[in-house]
Amino acid sequence: MKYNFVTIEREFGSGGTKIAGQLAKECGMNCYGKEILEAVSKKYDISVDQINRYEENVTNSFLYSIFVISRASSGDTDMLASEGHIYVAEQAIIKQLAAGGPAVFLGHCASEALKDRKGVLKVFIRATEDDKTWRTITDYGIPESSAAATMKRYNKKRANYYYANTARKWDDYKNYDMILNSSSLGIDGCVAALKGLITA
Numbered sequence: 001m002k003y004n005f006v007t008i009e010r011e012f013g014s015g016g017t018k019i020a021g022q023l024a025k026e027c028g029m030n031c032y033g034k035e036i037l038e039a040v041s042k043k044y045d046i047s048v049d050q051i052n053r054y055e056e057n058v059t060n061s062f063l064y065s066i067f068v069i070s071r072a073s074s075g076d077t078d079m080l081a082s083e084g085h086i087y088v089a090e091q092a093i094i095k096q097l098a099a100g101g102p103a104v105f106l107g108h109c110a111s112e113a114l115k116d117r118k119g120v121l122k123v124f125i126r127a128t129e130d131d132k133t134w135r136t137i138t139d140y141g142i143p144e145s146s147a148a149a150t151m152k153r154y155n156k157k158r159a160n161y162y163y164a165n166t167a168r169k170w171d172d173y174k175n176y177d178m179i180l181n182s183s184s185l186g187i188d189g190c191v192a193a194l195k196g197l198i199t200a
Helices: 016-027 034-044 050-055 063-075 082-098 129-138 144-166 182-198
Strands: 003-012 031-032 105-107 120-126 178-181
Touching: 003 016, 016 031, 016 105, 016 182, 031 034, 031 082, 034 050, 034 082, 082 105, 082 144, 120 182, 129 144, 129 182, 178 182
Parallel strands: 003 105, 003 120, 031 105, 120 178
Antiparallel strands: none
């Protein structure tokens, strides 16, 4: 395969989770998303809910980002806040899972963990507001009255977490090899495009 690993960041409601799962299934690859949190939870005896809270509360300060990145790179985590420790733990788990063979990684700054590996395809999934709202309501059972606030909350969490740990903007196209619009291509179309690259 040309690409052994696919890392996917996605807007909430864009269908990124479905795309990742379907792509992995069709290509015979493992798929890791919530499994990353579950592995961190088990290894460090901390609940997934607590990990999610740490991720949501992370600061988007540039100075904090530089501090975390420098500490993570040096392996010195003693002075990191809880959020920083979670990031370092997630990065370690992602590297460990990647050692097991080709895989699709969903979120958690996986591209950063795999930046020294060859054959990594970095992808961002987006969609129209109408389609994201529809998926938020139908796929996640969120009331229509709360859909917009829910999307905003999760996208802010993802953006802040990405920036805090990479010092780069989450939705900046320069961070990715491919940007896919699931509203234009559909879930199957996105999977087909990615599969074509992986198996070329």
